[in-house]
Amino acid sequence: MTHTPPRASHDHEGHTAHRHGADHGHDHDHDDQTEILDLDAEVLAEHIASLIAWLPVGAEPRHVADLGCGTGVGTFALLKRFPRAEVTAVDASAAHLRRLREKAAAEGLADRVYTVQADLDATWPDLGTPELVWASASMHHMTDPDRVLRRVHGALAPGGLFAVVELAGFPRFLPEDAPEDRPGLEERCHAVLDRHHVEQMPHRGADWGPKLTAAGFTVEAERTLTVNIGPPHTELVGRYALSSLRRIRSGAAESLSAEDLTALDQLLDTDSPRSILRRGDLRVRTEREVWAARRT
Incomplete structure (x- = not known):
């Protein structure tokens, strides 16, 4: 029988925070992170909805x-796709969870969302017995992902589905020959971050299929979603690119050449004639891998 956490746990923040790396960042720049996550939701809304619609959830x-x-x-995509469902939303960041609750209240969904601040590598939170668990861009941050997979398997209702979504780092925005004085700048920035991530997040880019099978799941489906979004979303994509490149700069600046750093x-x-907001050739380019695994 499915158990939904009691309403008293709606704002439970009693667990030690687990920092989710570059995708979720550190306390001092929560505002930048929140902006990127909100823009991510707006820019990729249709793609996320299509992923959720594709899941073989059954009932x-x-x-x-x-x-x-x-x-x-x-x-919010899950709430929209499953209008009778309630969602237990788990994250390490109190600021992100506050923002989520604000949005839920604004959209009249507060009674369907329960937030839990938790360190998923430490004390496992009480999730009840969900029929669907969604983990997007979070599994590769785990110190011991195999243990987390086993915990998810134990929490899921029999026959429940676990959806693991992983993305290929930050999206790309610029053409390969941009900017004009330092073509290939964006790729060089990503190469720097990739080297850092190899050390900090060894599970990034993993094939989660064998790991899910070892944890007791049956992998029912896999999918690669290619994202390529451009006009007419130029203004929105520009803001998304600006926020994302600011985050990239914070992680790559010390390893970039002086010329690349100046160009970046x-x-x-935003006041420069070379500002990314003034470009009309931006596109959001990325890929997301999805594994749909059943607890049998």
């Missing part, structure tokens, strides 16, 4: 858990 779930929910990109700063200067 409509009444209780869903969103692990590493951020500000609710997946949470010109892109990030």
